[in-house]
Amino acid sequence: MSRRKEKYQRLADCSCDRIRRSARQVTQLYETMLREVGIKPSQFTILATLANSGTIALSPLADQLMLDRTGLTRNLAVLERNGWVRIQPGPHDQRQRVVALSNLGFDKLDQAIPHWRRAQQALSKKAGETTLVDLRENLLKISKQLS
Amino acid sequence: MSRRKEKYQRLADCSCDRIRRSARQVTQLYETMLREVGIKPSQFTILATLANSGTIALSPLADQLMLDRTGLTRNLAVLERNGWVRIQPGPHDQRQRVVALSNLGFDKLDQAIPHWRRAQQALSKKAGETTLVDLRENLLKISKQLS
DNA sequence: TGACATAAGGTGTATATACACATAAAATTG
DNA sequence: CAATTTTATGTGTATATACACCTTATGTCA
Numbered sequence A, B: 001m002s003r004r005k006e007k008y009q010r011l012a013d014c015s016c017d018r019i020r021r022s023a024r025q026v027t028q029l030y031e032t033m034l035r036e037v038g039i040k041p042s043q044f045t046i047l048a049t050l051a052n053s054g055t056i057a058l059s060p061l062a063d064q065l066m067l068d069r070t071g072l073t074r075n076l077a078v079l080e081r082n083g084w085v086r087i088q089p090g091p092h093d094q095r096q097r098v099v100a101l102s103n104l105g106f107d108k109l110d111q112a113i114p115h116w117r118r119a120q121q122a123l124s125k126k127a128g129e130t131t132l133v134d135l136r137e138n139l140l141k142i143s144k145q146l147s
Numbered sequence C: 001t002g003a004c005a006t007a008a009g010g011t012g013t014a015t016a017t018a019c020a021c022a023t024a025a026a027a028t029t030g
Numbered sequence D: 001c002a003a004t005t006t007t008a009t010g011t012g013t014a015t016a017t018a019c020a021c022c023t024t025a026t027g028t029c030a
Helices: A006-013 A015-035 A041-053 A058-065 A067-082 A103-129 A129-146 B006-013 B014-035 B040-053 B058-065 B069-081 B105-128 B129-146
Strands: A086-090 A098-102 B085-089 B095-099
Touching: A006 A015, A006 B040, A006 B105, A015 A041, A015 A103, A015 B014, A015 B105, A015 B129, A041 A058, A041 A067, A041 A098, A041 A103, A041 B006, A041 B014, A058 A067, A058 A098, A067 A086, A098 A103, A098 B085, A103 A129, A103 B006, A103 B014, A103 B105, A103 B129, A129 B014, A129 B105, A129 B129, B014 B040, B014 B105, B040 B058, B040 B069, B040 B095, B040 B105, B058 B069, B069 B085, B095 B129, B105 B129
Parallel strands: none
Antiparallel strands: A086 A098, B085 B095
């Protein structure tokens, strides 16, 4: 394989690949914990955000979650099917749809919180609290610089 | 909304959500740069890995990439359709399939590298080199602790 | 007010990620 | 060597992510 050169070895330093790998691993840890209550990490995040925001239209919710709007639509369809959120036409603007956590959604969130906490603690224990704090700080910094 | 309490505000400190957001943002930066040569970040990573590994069976490749094996299968199907990789039955083990970069794949990789470098540099510039180095270090540390 | 621009949202399509389950080949073992 | 176990891989299914394009409602301005 004459084309296998040192030149290609540096490609391993890809920051995109690096963060994606870690994100997959962390996600799997949280999925394992949250699976016990039948909820996914991304669903948990949406429920938690809705618990704080109250009724909110789709686009500002997507902004707040830094999520793609079209992906949010489809994710919310699942949450609605599960009865965790209510989606209604916007009260003033007929283009809007506003979403809010239902009582069932609050229940599911309450039920999930202890498992989420276990995931947070497990990650902290495995990664080391200092490393994790530094990491989160740097991730936040980078997020702000990229938005 | 009587159930909107401080209790839910702490949920914003989710490490899983934090890393996933940043991963999305970083991925989008790389996608923007790599789109010009018609290749995705994850495809780039696979091509780069294959350039270094040479012919390799699917499972060890998935291990090396820390990728789900079944996802790799489907990703490779696209790469094969594009003519960037060759997939053949394993020479000794009839269960295996071994994959290798084709000449077209090396060409595509060579073509993509300058754009990937631009993405790396853009990220470094936006995030700050120090922050980025720290981040990568912590990500690597966490990856090792979680694997 | 009517024409046009803008904003909110949905749909189609492609890839990414992960798990449960299925199949076939190879390895092991009695 | 035949039966069983393990290994390598594929398939079905569900969700995640992103972009291009479409529709409809709202806003703007001549």
